[in-house]
Amino acid sequence: MNVYTKFRSMMDNHIILSFKGEITSDIITMVLQIMESRLEAEEAKSSVKKKIFNILVECMQNLYHHAEAEVEAEITTRKAMLEMYFDDSYYNIITGNYMKNEEVEKLKSRLDKVNSLTKEELRGFYREILDNNLISKKGGANLGMIDMARKSGEKLEYHFTKVNDSLTFFDLKVRISNKKKGKKGQEETLQSVS
Numbered sequence: 300m301n302v303y304t305k306f307r308s309m310m311d312n313h314i315i316l317s318f319k320g321e322i323t324s325d326i327i328t329m330v331l332q333i334m335e336s337r338l339e340a341e342e343a344k345s346s347v348k349k350k351i352f353n354i355l356v357e358c359m360q361n362l363y364h365h366a367e368a369e370v371e372a373e374i375t376t377r378k379a380m381l382e383m384y385f386d387d388s389y390y391n392i393i394t395g396n397y398m399k400n401e402e403v404e405k406l407k408s409r410l411d412k413v414n415s416l417t418k419e420e421l422r423g424f425y426r427e428i429l430d431n432n433l434i435s436k437k438g439g440a441n442l443g444m445i446d447m448a449r450k451s452g453e454k455l456e457y458h459f460t461k462v463n464d465s466l467t468f469f470d471l472k473v474r475i476s477n478k479k480k481g482k483k484g485q486e487e488t489l490q491s492v493s
Contacts, residue, residue: 315337316333327363455473457469
């Protein structure tokens, strides 16, 4: 594929951001700065932009804290991917990273639980974790997935691909609606400028 074809494909698919590489605190800062300015150019409501940015922060933190190195000898090099695009009235944020095989079932169980809860149940589950001060081995309270589901109002889409005897590639997709209620309660769609 030549560069122009790739460029047209990115434009036609409304790619707002695409990143693949090592996840460092400097990269996170840079990506968030870029997205902050990109979101200013979007025609979405400020409340939608705020949701997108908050979910993006959570996704980047998850990559930073939970991505595993593809090669154990290169433990300091934890590569991942992040993409954001607009389609069918939704902003989509996709992340992908390596994780240890032994952690897959626990994460799958947590995602399935989050996806099974209503908006009110998610709020209660969030409060329960905060009230009981449940902190994971990696220092978080496992609130990220709950927070993304709450802010997006959508189910979290995910997939696990076993890579070898020790690693699995985990991808997560979070969809944020760009629809708002009109004057008569009908949904209106705001257009993306990408």
